[in-house]
Amino acid sequence: MPVSNRLPSAQTAHRKLLFDAFLRGFAPNASLDETGSALHKLAQPICVGRGCTIPIDPAKDAFVYIGCGATKLIASASSGREQIVAFHFADDLMSVPAGACHSYGLCALVETEVLTFAADAFLETIAAEPLLINALLGRSLTALHRCRDKAVGLGRKNAQERLASFLVGMADRISSIETERCVLDLPMSRRDIGDSLGLTIETISRQFSELRLAGLIETTGRSRVTLCDPAALAERAGHV
Amino acid sequence: MPVSNRLPSAQTAHRKLLFDAFLRGFAPNASLDETGSALHKLAQPICVGRGCTIPIDPAKDAFVYIGCGATKLIASASSGREQIVAFHFADDLMSVPAGACHSYGLCALVETEVLTFAADAFLETIAAEPLLINALLGRSLTALHRCRDKAVGLGRKNAQERLASFLVGMADRISSIETERCVLDLPMSRRDIGDSLGLTIETISRQFSELRLAGLIETTGRSRVTLCDPAALAERAGHV
DNA sequence: CACATTCATTGATCTGAATCAAGGACTGGC
DNA sequence: GCCAGTCCTTGATTCAGATCAATGAATGTG
Secondary structure, eight states, X not given: OOOOEEOOTTOHHHHHHHHHHHHHHHXXXXXXXXXXXXXXXXXXXXXXXXXXXXXXXXXXXEEEEEEESEEXXXXXXXXXXXXXXXXXXXXXXXXXXXXXXXXXXXXXXXXXXXXXXXXXXXXXXXXXXXXXXXXXXXXXXXXXXXXXXXHHHHXXXXXXXXXXXXHHHHHHHHSOOOSSOEEEEOOSXXXXXXXXXXXXXXXXXHHHHHXXXXXXXXXXXXXXXXXSOHHHHHHHTTOO | OOOOEEOOTTOHHHHHHHHHHHHHHHOTXXXXXXXXXXXXXXXXXXXXXXXXXXXXXXXXXXXXXXXXXXXXXXXXXXXXXXXEEEEEETTOEEEEOOOSSSEEEEEESSSEEEEEEEHHHHHHHHTTOHHHHHHHHHHHHHHHHHHHHHHHHHHHOOHHHXXXXXXXXXXHHHSOOOSSOEEEEOOSOHHHHHHHHTOOHHHHHHHHHHXXXXXXXXXXXXXXXXXXXXXXXXXXXXXX
Protein backbone atom coordinates (compact mmCIF):
# COMPACT_ATOMS: atom_id res chain seq x y z
CA MET A 1 0.00 0.00 0.00
CA PRO A 2 1.53 3.31 -1.03
CA VAL A 3 2.11 5.91 1.61
CA SER A 4 0.98 9.48 1.68
CA ASN A 5 3.35 12.36 1.26
CA ARG A 6 3.24 15.87 2.49
CA LEU A 7 4.25 18.18 -0.27
CA PRO A 8 7.93 18.97 0.07
CA SER A 9 8.34 22.52 1.27
CA ALA A 10 10.28 23.31 -1.88
CA GLN A 11 7.04 23.22 -3.80
CA THR A 12 5.88 26.49 -2.34
CA ALA A 13 4.53 27.71 -5.64
CA HIS A 14 2.40 24.62 -6.05
CA ARG A 15 1.13 24.94 -2.52
CA LYS A 16 0.11 28.50 -3.23
CA LEU A 17 -1.84 27.41 -6.31
CA LEU A 18 -3.71 24.85 -4.27
CA PHE A 19 -4.51 27.33 -1.53
CA ASP A 20 -5.67 29.95 -4.02
CA ALA A 21 -7.98 27.41 -5.63
CA PHE A 22 -9.40 26.72 -2.19
CA LEU A 23 -10.12 30.37 -1.46
CA ARG A 24 -11.53 30.94 -4.92
CA GLY A 25 -13.76 27.88 -4.80
CA PHE A 26 -14.80 28.50 -1.25
CA ALA A 27 -15.55 32.21 -1.08
CA PRO A 28 -14.98 33.88 -4.42
CA ASN A 29 -16.22 37.30 -3.34
CA ALA A 30 -14.49 37.65 -0.02
CA SER A 31 -11.50 39.89 0.35
CA LEU A 32 -9.53 38.20 3.06
CA ASP A 33 -6.32 39.70 4.33
CA GLU A 34 -5.64 38.55 7.87
CA THR A 35 -8.12 35.70 7.69
CA GLY A 36 -6.61 34.53 4.44
CA SER A 37 -3.10 34.33 5.81
CA ALA A 38 -4.33 32.75 9.03
CA LEU A 39 -6.05 30.04 7.00
CA HIS A 40 -2.92 29.63 4.94
CA LYS A 41 -1.00 28.87 8.10
CA LEU A 42 -3.59 26.33 9.19
CA ALA A 43 -3.79 24.57 5.85
CA GLN A 44 -1.90 21.28 5.76
CA PRO A 45 -1.29 20.43 2.10
CA ILE A 46 -1.12 16.73 1.33
CA CYS A 47 -0.68 14.83 -1.89
CA VAL A 48 -1.52 11.14 -1.98
CA GLY A 49 -1.64 8.41 -4.60
CA ARG A 50 -4.47 6.07 -5.50
CA GLY A 51 -5.55 3.89 -2.57
CA CYS A 52 -3.75 5.96 0.06
CA THR A 53 -5.30 7.11 3.28
CA ILE A 54 -5.09 10.82 3.93
CA PRO A 55 -3.53 11.25 7.38
CA ILE A 56 -6.00 12.91 9.72
CA ASP A 57 -5.87 12.93 13.49
CA PRO A 58 -8.72 10.55 14.42
CA ALA A 59 -9.13 12.27 17.76
CA LYS A 60 -10.13 15.63 16.30
CA ASP A 61 -12.66 16.83 13.77
CA ALA A 62 -11.18 18.11 10.53
CA PHE A 63 -12.17 19.93 7.38
CA VAL A 64 -10.67 18.82 4.10
CA TYR A 65 -10.60 20.66 0.80
CA ILE A 66 -10.04 18.58 -2.32
CA GLY A 67 -7.98 20.49 -4.86
CA CYS A 68 -8.01 17.72 -7.42
CA GLY A 69 -8.74 14.02 -7.43
CA ALA A 70 -11.43 12.02 -5.67
CA THR A 71 -11.84 10.48 -2.23
CA LYS A 72 -14.04 8.14 -0.25
CA LEU A 73 -14.97 8.79 3.36
CA ILE A 74 -15.05 5.43 5.13
CA ALA A 75 -16.66 4.56 8.44
CA SER A 76 -15.69 1.33 10.13
CA ALA A 77 -18.15 -0.61 12.23
CA SER A 78 -16.65 -3.34 14.34
CA SER A 79 -15.36 -6.61 12.83
CA GLY A 80 -13.93 -4.94 9.76
CA ARG A 81 -17.15 -4.02 8.04
CA GLU A 82 -16.78 -0.78 6.14
CA GLN A 83 -19.39 1.67 5.00
CA ILE A 84 -18.50 4.42 2.57
CA VAL A 85 -20.33 7.44 3.83
CA ALA A 86 -19.60 9.81 0.98
CA PHE A 87 -17.55 10.32 -2.16
CA HIS A 88 -15.91 13.67 -2.79
CA PHE A 89 -14.45 15.25 -5.90
CA ALA A 90 -12.40 18.25 -6.95
CA ASP A 91 -13.35 21.51 -5.21
CA ASP A 92 -15.40 19.78 -2.53
CA LEU A 93 -14.96 20.86 1.07
CA MET A 94 -15.99 18.25 3.60
CA SER A 95 -16.00 17.65 7.30
CA VAL A 96 -14.36 14.52 8.70
CA PRO A 97 -15.71 13.80 12.16
CA ALA A 98 -13.64 12.40 14.99
CA GLY A 99 -14.86 8.90 15.62
CA ALA A 100 -17.45 8.58 18.37
CA CYS A 101 -19.56 5.53 17.50
CA HIS A 102 -17.43 4.60 14.51
CA SER A 103 -14.02 5.59 13.26
CA TYR A 104 -13.68 7.52 10.04
CA GLY A 105 -10.98 7.53 7.41
CA LEU A 106 -10.46 9.43 4.18
CA CYS A 107 -8.98 7.52 1.27
CA ALA A 108 -7.94 8.64 -2.22
CA LEU A 109 -9.53 6.93 -5.23
CA VAL A 110 -7.01 8.48 -7.63
CA GLU A 111 -3.99 10.75 -7.30
CA THR A 112 -5.36 13.47 -5.06
CA GLU A 113 -4.27 16.79 -3.61
CA VAL A 114 -5.96 18.12 -0.54
CA LEU A 115 -5.71 20.75 2.16
CA THR A 116 -6.57 19.59 5.64
CA PHE A 117 -7.56 21.88 8.51
CA ALA A 118 -8.06 21.20 12.19
CA ALA A 119 -11.75 21.91 12.66
CA ASP A 120 -11.55 23.91 15.89
CA ALA A 121 -8.90 26.31 14.61
CA PHE A 122 -10.59 26.57 11.24
CA LEU A 123 -13.94 27.52 12.77
CA GLU A 124 -12.30 29.98 15.09
CA THR A 125 -10.48 31.63 12.21
CA ILE A 126 -13.53 32.09 10.02
CA ALA A 127 -15.86 32.95 12.92
CA ALA A 128 -15.85 36.64 12.08
CA GLU A 129 -16.22 36.19 8.32
CA PRO A 130 -19.91 35.70 7.51
CA LEU A 131 -19.13 34.97 3.84
CA LEU A 132 -16.94 32.05 4.81
CA ILE A 133 -19.23 30.63 7.47
CA ASN A 134 -22.12 30.89 5.07
CA ALA A 135 -20.17 29.02 2.42
CA LEU A 136 -19.27 26.32 4.92
CA LEU A 137 -22.87 26.15 6.10
CA GLY A 138 -24.04 25.69 2.52
CA ARG A 139 -21.60 22.84 1.98
CA SER A 140 -22.69 21.22 5.22
CA LEU A 141 -26.35 21.41 4.32
CA THR A 142 -25.63 19.90 0.89
CA ALA A 143 -23.71 17.08 2.55
CA LEU A 144 -26.55 16.57 5.02
CA HIS A 145 -29.08 16.45 2.22
CA ARG A 146 -27.00 13.89 0.31
CA CYS A 147 -26.53 11.82 3.43
CA ARG A 148 -30.26 11.75 4.07
CA ASP A 149 -30.95 10.60 0.54
CA LYS A 150 -28.33 7.92 1.07
CA ALA A 151 -30.11 6.81 4.24
CA VAL A 152 -33.35 6.42 2.29
CA GLY A 153 -31.57 4.22 -0.21
CA LEU A 154 -29.86 2.11 2.44
CA GLY A 155 -33.02 1.71 4.47
CA ARG A 156 -35.74 1.24 1.91
CA LYS A 157 -34.42 0.38 -1.53
CA ASN A 158 -33.54 -2.91 -3.15
CA ALA A 159 -30.25 -3.62 -4.89
CA GLN A 160 -31.28 -2.44 -8.33
CA GLU A 161 -32.83 0.78 -7.09
CA ARG A 162 -29.69 1.53 -5.09
CA LEU A 163 -27.38 1.08 -8.05
CA ALA A 164 -29.64 3.08 -10.37
CA SER A 165 -29.81 5.82 -7.75
CA PHE A 166 -26.05 5.81 -7.40
CA LEU A 167 -25.48 6.11 -11.14
CA VAL A 168 -27.98 8.95 -11.52
CA GLY A 169 -26.40 10.75 -8.56
CA MET A 170 -22.89 10.34 -9.94
CA ALA A 171 -24.04 11.58 -13.34
CA ASP A 172 -25.24 14.78 -11.67
CA ARG A 173 -21.88 15.28 -10.03
CA ILE A 174 -19.15 14.18 -12.38
CA SER A 175 -20.54 14.06 -15.89
CA SER A 176 -21.54 16.56 -18.48
CA ILE A 177 -25.29 16.22 -18.21
CA GLU A 178 -26.93 15.31 -21.45
CA THR A 179 -30.61 14.53 -21.50
CA GLU A 180 -30.34 11.63 -23.91
CA ARG A 181 -27.13 9.83 -23.11
CA CYS A 182 -24.60 10.46 -20.43
CA VAL A 183 -21.07 9.11 -20.15
CA LEU A 184 -19.53 8.46 -16.73
CA ASP A 185 -15.99 7.54 -15.81
CA LEU A 186 -16.28 6.08 -12.35
CA PRO A 187 -13.12 6.46 -10.29
CA MET A 188 -14.27 3.87 -7.76
CA SER A 189 -14.22 0.07 -7.91
CA ARG A 190 -17.21 -2.28 -7.69
CA ARG A 191 -16.17 -2.94 -4.13
CA ASP A 192 -16.32 0.77 -3.33
CA ILE A 193 -19.77 0.99 -4.88
CA GLY A 194 -20.84 -1.97 -2.79
CA ASP A 195 -19.40 -0.47 0.37
CA SER A 196 -21.27 2.73 -0.40
CA LEU A 197 -24.62 1.07 -1.14
CA GLY A 198 -24.52 -1.50 1.65
CA LEU A 199 -24.23 -4.39 -0.82
CA THR A 200 -21.61 -6.96 -1.78
CA ILE A 201 -19.42 -6.80 -4.83
CA GLU A 202 -21.27 -9.77 -6.37
CA THR A 203 -24.64 -8.09 -6.03
CA ILE A 204 -23.28 -4.91 -7.62
CA SER A 205 -21.95 -6.91 -10.53
CA ARG A 206 -25.24 -8.74 -11.02
CA GLN A 207 -27.19 -5.49 -10.99
CA PHE A 208 -24.83 -3.93 -13.52
CA SER A 209 -25.56 -6.92 -15.73
CA GLU A 210 -29.31 -6.57 -15.29
CA LEU A 211 -29.32 -2.86 -16.09
CA ARG A 212 -27.16 -3.62 -19.13
CA LEU A 213 -29.60 -6.33 -20.21
CA ALA A 214 -32.49 -3.91 -19.76
CA GLY A 215 -30.77 -1.53 -22.16
CA LEU A 216 -30.49 1.22 -19.56
CA ILE A 217 -26.71 1.33 -19.43
CA GLU A 218 -23.67 0.29 -21.42
CA THR A 219 -20.29 -0.47 -19.88
CA THR A 220 -16.86 -0.07 -21.43
CA GLY A 221 -13.87 -1.49 -19.61
CA ARG A 222 -14.10 -1.35 -15.85
CA SER A 223 -14.80 2.27 -15.24
CA ARG A 224 -16.83 3.70 -18.09
CA VAL A 225 -20.60 3.59 -17.84
CA THR A 226 -22.95 5.14 -20.35
CA LEU A 227 -26.44 5.96 -19.17
CA CYS A 228 -28.57 5.34 -22.24
CA ASP A 229 -31.75 6.74 -20.72
CA PRO A 230 -31.13 8.75 -17.54
CA ALA A 231 -34.84 9.44 -17.05
CA ALA A 232 -35.77 5.76 -17.14
CA LEU A 233 -32.87 5.02 -14.81
CA ALA A 234 -34.09 7.64 -12.35
CA GLU A 235 -37.47 5.97 -12.43
CA ARG A 236 -35.89 2.61 -11.56
CA ALA A 237 -34.06 4.40 -8.76
CA GLY A 238 -37.40 5.00 -7.05
CA HIS A 239 -37.03 8.77 -7.23
CA VAL A 240 -40.24 10.73 -6.93
CA MET B 1 -56.04 12.02 11.36
CA PRO B 2 -55.98 15.24 13.40
CA VAL B 3 -55.12 18.44 11.65
CA SER B 4 -52.49 20.98 12.57
CA ASN B 5 -53.29 24.37 13.95
CA ARG B 6 -51.51 27.63 13.77
CA LEU B 7 -51.55 29.24 17.14
CA PRO B 8 -54.46 31.67 17.32
CA SER B 9 -53.17 35.21 17.14
CA ALA B 10 -54.72 35.85 20.54
CA GLN B 11 -51.98 33.76 22.14
CA THR B 12 -49.38 36.42 21.54
CA ALA B 13 -47.86 35.90 24.95
CA HIS B 14 -47.39 32.24 24.33
CA ARG B 15 -45.85 32.90 20.95
CA LYS B 16 -43.38 35.25 22.57
CA LEU B 17 -42.37 32.60 25.07
CA LEU B 18 -41.74 30.15 22.25
CA PHE B 19 -39.70 32.64 20.28
CA ASP B 20 -37.65 33.63 23.32
CA ALA B 21 -36.88 29.98 23.99
CA PHE B 22 -35.69 29.71 20.41
CA LEU B 23 -33.34 32.68 20.70
CA ARG B 24 -32.08 31.56 24.08
CA GLY B 25 -31.46 28.00 22.93
CA PHE B 26 -30.01 29.03 19.64
CA ALA B 27 -27.65 31.86 20.47
CA PRO B 28 -27.63 32.61 24.18
CA ASN B 29 -24.90 35.21 24.01
CA ALA B 30 -26.02 37.24 21.06
CA SER B 31 -27.63 40.62 21.55
CA LEU B 32 -29.97 40.85 18.60
CA ASP B 33 -32.05 43.91 18.04
CA GLU B 34 -32.92 44.26 14.38
CA THR B 35 -32.04 40.69 13.56
CA GLY B 36 -34.14 39.47 16.45
CA SER B 37 -37.25 41.27 15.32
CA ALA B 38 -36.65 40.29 11.70
CA LEU B 39 -36.49 36.66 12.78
CA HIS B 40 -39.60 37.13 14.84
CA LYS B 41 -41.44 38.27 11.73
CA LEU B 42 -40.21 35.24 9.79
CA ALA B 43 -41.09 32.72 12.49
CA GLN B 44 -44.27 30.78 11.79
CA PRO B 45 -45.46 29.31 15.09
CA ILE B 46 -47.34 26.04 14.78
CA CYS B 47 -48.83 23.72 17.35
CA VAL B 48 -49.78 20.20 16.36
CA GLY B 49 -51.08 17.08 18.07
CA ARG B 50 -49.70 13.56 18.09
CA GLY B 51 -49.51 12.07 14.61
CA CYS B 52 -49.99 15.37 12.80
CA THR B 53 -47.87 16.54 9.93
CA ILE B 54 -46.33 19.95 10.36
CA PRO B 55 -47.27 21.99 7.30
CA ILE B 56 -44.15 22.94 5.37
CA ASP B 57 -44.00 24.07 1.78
CA PRO B 58 -42.47 21.02 0.02
CA ALA B 59 -41.11 23.23 -2.73
CA LYS B 60 -38.78 25.20 -0.47
CA ASP B 61 -36.17 24.37 2.14
CA ALA B 62 -37.14 25.21 5.68
CA PHE B 63 -35.65 25.42 9.15
CA VAL B 64 -37.73 24.25 12.08
CA TYR B 65 -37.16 24.91 15.76
CA ILE B 66 -38.84 22.54 18.21
CA GLY B 67 -39.99 24.37 21.31
CA CYS B 68 -41.40 21.29 22.98
CA GLY B 69 -42.42 17.84 21.91
CA ALA B 70 -40.83 15.40 19.47
CA THR B 71 -40.92 14.88 15.72
CA LYS B 72 -39.89 12.45 13.01
CA LEU B 73 -38.52 13.59 9.68
CA ILE B 74 -39.86 11.22 7.05
CA ALA B 75 -38.60 10.69 3.52
CA SER B 76 -40.79 8.86 1.06
CA ALA B 77 -39.35 6.68 -1.65
CA SER B 78 -41.76 5.62 -4.34
CA SER B 79 -44.49 3.02 -3.71
CA GLY B 80 -45.24 4.23 -0.22
CA ARG B 81 -42.07 3.06 1.49
CA GLU B 82 -41.07 5.44 4.23
CA GLN B 83 -37.72 6.02 5.83
CA ILE B 84 -37.42 8.06 8.99
CA VAL B 85 -34.34 10.16 8.49
CA ALA B 86 -34.12 11.69 11.95
CA PHE B 87 -35.93 12.17 15.23
CA HIS B 88 -35.89 15.58 16.88
CA PHE B 89 -36.69 16.70 20.39
CA ALA B 90 -37.23 19.88 22.37
CA ASP B 91 -34.78 22.68 21.57
CA ASP B 92 -33.55 21.04 18.36
CA LEU B 93 -33.20 23.17 15.25
CA MET B 94 -33.29 21.20 12.04
CA SER B 95 -33.31 21.74 8.31
CA VAL B 96 -36.08 20.22 6.22
CA PRO B 97 -34.97 19.98 2.61
CA ALA B 98 -37.23 20.53 -0.36
CA GLY B 99 -37.73 17.18 -2.04
CA ALA B 100 -35.36 16.50 -4.91
CA CYS B 101 -34.92 12.72 -5.07
CA HIS B 102 -37.44 12.05 -2.32
CA SER B 103 -40.12 14.11 -0.63
CA TYR B 104 -39.77 14.99 3.02
CA GLY B 105 -42.36 15.48 5.71
CA LEU B 106 -42.18 16.40 9.37
CA CYS B 107 -44.56 14.66 11.73
CA ALA B 108 -45.21 15.09 15.45
CA LEU B 109 -44.80 12.09 17.76
CA VAL B 110 -46.50 13.87 20.65
CA GLU B 111 -48.14 17.25 21.18
CA THR B 112 -45.53 19.57 19.71
CA GLU B 113 -44.87 23.27 19.31
CA VAL B 114 -42.54 24.50 16.62
CA LEU B 115 -41.39 27.60 14.81
CA THR B 116 -40.89 27.20 11.09
CA PHE B 117 -38.77 29.50 8.94
CA ALA B 118 -38.38 29.73 5.18
CA ALA B 119 -34.74 28.77 4.67
CA ASP B 120 -33.77 31.45 2.17
CA ALA B 121 -35.14 34.34 4.23
CA PHE B 122 -33.75 32.84 7.43
CA LEU B 123 -30.23 32.53 6.00
CA GLU B 124 -30.42 36.03 4.58
CA THR B 125 -31.47 37.45 7.92
CA ILE B 126 -28.71 35.83 9.93
CA ALA B 127 -26.04 36.32 7.24
CA ALA B 128 -24.43 39.20 9.10
CA GLU B 129 -24.57 37.58 12.55
CA PRO B 130 -21.57 35.28 12.93
CA LEU B 131 -22.87 33.99 16.28
CA LEU B 132 -26.07 32.78 14.68
CA ILE B 133 -24.48 31.31 11.58
CA ASN B 134 -21.98 29.52 13.76
CA ALA B 135 -24.75 28.09 15.90
CA LEU B 136 -26.59 26.92 12.81
CA LEU B 137 -23.39 25.48 11.39
CA GLY B 138 -22.81 23.55 14.60
CA ARG B 139 -26.31 22.09 14.50
CA SER B 140 -25.86 21.16 10.86
CA LEU B 141 -22.60 19.39 11.54
CA THR B 142 -24.14 17.48 14.43
CA ALA B 143 -27.03 16.44 12.19
CA LEU B 144 -24.57 15.41 9.49
CA HIS B 145 -22.59 13.38 11.96
CA ARG B 146 -25.71 11.61 13.20
CA CYS B 147 -26.86 10.95 9.68
CA ARG B 148 -23.52 9.38 8.79
CA ASP B 149 -23.69 7.12 11.81
CA LYS B 150 -27.18 6.17 10.72
CA ALA B 151 -25.87 5.33 7.26
CA VAL B 152 -23.32 2.99 8.81
CA GLY B 153 -26.08 1.23 10.71
CA LEU B 154 -28.36 0.95 7.70
CA GLY B 155 -25.59 -0.23 5.41
CA ARG B 156 -23.57 -2.57 7.55
CA LYS B 157 -25.36 -3.66 10.71
CA ASN B 158 -27.75 -6.51 11.41
CA ALA B 159 -31.11 -6.09 13.09
CA GLN B 160 -29.89 -6.55 16.65
CA GLU B 161 -26.97 -4.16 16.26
CA ARG B 162 -29.30 -1.56 14.77
CA LEU B 163 -31.75 -1.73 17.64
CA ALA B 164 -29.01 -1.71 20.25
CA SER B 165 -27.44 1.28 18.50
CA PHE B 166 -30.77 3.04 18.42
CA LEU B 167 -31.40 2.52 22.12
CA VAL B 168 -27.93 3.69 23.10
CA GLY B 169 -28.30 6.75 20.88
CA MET B 170 -31.71 7.60 22.33
CA ALA B 171 -30.36 7.19 25.85
CA ASP B 172 -27.74 9.82 25.06
CA ARG B 173 -30.38 12.23 23.86
CA ILE B 174 -33.47 11.87 26.00
CA SER B 175 -32.50 10.17 29.21
CA SER B 176 -30.61 11.11 32.30
CA ILE B 177 -27.41 9.19 31.71
CA GLU B 178 -26.60 6.75 34.46
CA THR B 179 -23.72 4.38 34.06
CA GLU B 180 -25.48 1.40 35.56
CA ARG B 181 -29.10 1.58 34.52
CA CYS B 182 -30.88 4.00 32.30
CA VAL B 183 -34.61 4.51 31.87
CA LEU B 184 -36.02 5.62 28.53
CA ASP B 185 -39.53 6.70 27.61
CA LEU B 186 -39.68 6.29 23.87
CA PRO B 187 -42.17 8.65 22.23
CA MET B 188 -42.17 6.63 19.00
CA SER B 189 -43.93 3.38 18.12
CA ARG B 190 -42.33 0.10 17.03
CA ARG B 191 -43.29 1.01 13.50
CA ASP B 192 -41.42 4.31 13.77
CA ILE B 193 -38.36 2.51 15.07
CA GLY B 194 -38.60 0.09 12.17
CA ASP B 195 -38.99 2.91 9.65
CA SER B 196 -35.93 4.55 11.16
CA LEU B 197 -33.76 1.43 11.18
CA GLY B 198 -34.83 0.07 7.79
CA LEU B 199 -36.55 -2.94 9.39
CA THR B 200 -40.10 -4.20 9.79
CA ILE B 201 -42.20 -3.93 12.92
CA GLU B 202 -41.99 -7.71 13.44
CA THR B 203 -38.21 -7.71 13.33
CA ILE B 204 -38.08 -4.84 15.83
CA SER B 205 -40.36 -6.75 18.15
CA ARG B 206 -38.29 -9.93 17.88
CA GLN B 207 -35.10 -8.03 18.62
CA PHE B 208 -36.67 -6.36 21.64
CA SER B 209 -37.52 -9.84 22.87
CA GLU B 210 -33.99 -11.11 22.29
CA LEU B 211 -32.38 -8.20 24.10
CA ARG B 212 -34.85 -8.72 26.93
CA LEU B 213 -33.98 -12.42 27.03
CA ALA B 214 -30.29 -11.54 27.10
CA GLY B 215 -30.93 -9.43 30.18
CA LEU B 216 -29.75 -6.25 28.49
CA ILE B 217 -33.05 -4.40 28.64
CA GLU B 218 -36.37 -4.48 30.46
CA THR B 219 -39.60 -3.17 28.99
CA THR B 220 -42.59 -1.73 30.81
CA GLY B 221 -45.76 -1.08 28.86
CA ARG B 222 -45.23 0.02 25.29
CA SER B 223 -42.95 2.95 25.68
CA ARG B 224 -40.69 2.43 28.67
CA VAL B 225 -37.36 0.71 28.14
CA THR B 226 -34.74 0.25 30.83
CA LEU B 227 -31.18 -0.29 29.68
CA CYS B 228 -29.79 -2.64 32.32
CA ASP B 229 -26.23 -2.48 31.05
CA PRO B 230 -25.64 0.40 28.62
CA ALA B 231 -21.99 -0.56 28.08
CA ALA B 232 -22.83 -4.12 27.07
CA LEU B 233 -25.57 -2.77 24.83
CA ALA B 234 -23.13 -0.41 23.14
CA GLU B 235 -20.89 -3.38 22.51
CA ARG B 236 -23.76 -5.26 20.84
CA ALA B 237 -24.37 -2.14 18.78
CA GLY B 238 -21.00 -2.63 17.07
CA HIS B 239 -19.63 0.65 18.34
CA VAL B 240 -15.87 0.98 18.39
C1' DC C 1 -65.43 0.07 33.82
C1' DA C 2 -66.16 -2.18 29.58
C1' DC C 3 -65.43 -2.07 25.03
C1' DA C 4 -63.16 -1.11 20.70
C1' DT C 5 -59.24 -0.16 18.38
C1' DT C 6 -54.74 0.16 17.75
C1' DC C 7 -50.32 -1.72 18.77
C1' DA C 8 -47.14 -5.49 19.95
C1' DT C 9 -45.75 -10.21 20.04
C1' DT C 10 -44.95 -14.79 18.27
C1' DG C 11 -44.96 -18.45 14.74
C1' DA C 12 -44.54 -20.37 9.79
C1' DT C 13 -43.00 -19.62 5.38
C1' DC C 14 -40.75 -17.21 1.63
C1' DT C 15 -37.33 -14.38 -0.74
C1' DG C 16 -33.55 -11.18 -1.94
C1' DA C 17 -29.11 -10.62 -1.11
C1' DA C 18 -24.99 -12.83 1.25
C1' DT C 19 -21.79 -16.27 0.99
C1' DC C 20 -19.11 -19.80 -1.16
C1' DA C 21 -16.86 -21.13 -5.40
C1' DA C 22 -14.83 -20.92 -9.93
C1' DG C 23 -13.68 -18.91 -14.23
C1' DG C 24 -12.75 -14.82 -17.20
C1' DA C 25 -11.38 -9.99 -18.31
C1' DC C 26 -8.76 -5.79 -17.43
C1' DT C 27 -4.61 -3.18 -16.12
C1' DG C 28 -0.16 -2.03 -15.09
C1' DG C 29 4.69 -3.33 -14.94
C1' DC C 30 8.50 -5.12 -17.20
C1' DG D 1 3.49 -7.50 -26.00
C1' DC D 2 3.46 -10.68 -22.44
C1' DC D 3 2.69 -11.87 -17.84
C1' DA D 4 1.06 -11.41 -13.00
C1' DG D 5 -2.06 -9.84 -10.19
C1' DT D 6 -6.16 -7.68 -9.37
C1' DC D 7 -10.80 -6.94 -10.40
C1' DC D 8 -15.07 -8.47 -12.32
C1' DT D 9 -18.62 -11.77 -13.63
C1' DT D 10 -21.54 -15.73 -13.18
C1' DG D 11 -23.41 -19.88 -10.80
C1' DA D 12 -24.98 -22.71 -6.54
C1' DT D 13 -26.32 -22.58 -2.02
C1' DT D 14 -27.45 -20.48 2.46
C1' DC D 15 -29.47 -17.33 5.64
C1' DA D 16 -31.30 -13.03 7.80
C1' DG D 17 -35.04 -10.59 7.63
C1' DA D 18 -39.60 -9.87 4.99
C1' DT D 19 -44.04 -11.39 4.52
C1' DC D 20 -48.19 -13.74 5.82
C1' DA D 21 -51.11 -15.05 9.64
C1' DA D 22 -53.04 -15.21 14.17
C1' DT D 23 -53.20 -14.14 19.03
C1' DG D 24 -52.53 -11.18 22.98
C1' DA D 25 -51.63 -6.79 25.53
C1' DA D 26 -52.23 -1.43 26.06
C1' DT D 27 -54.62 2.61 25.55
C1' DG D 28 -58.26 5.81 25.65
C1' DT D 29 -63.14 6.65 24.88
C1' DG D 30 -67.90 6.63 25.89
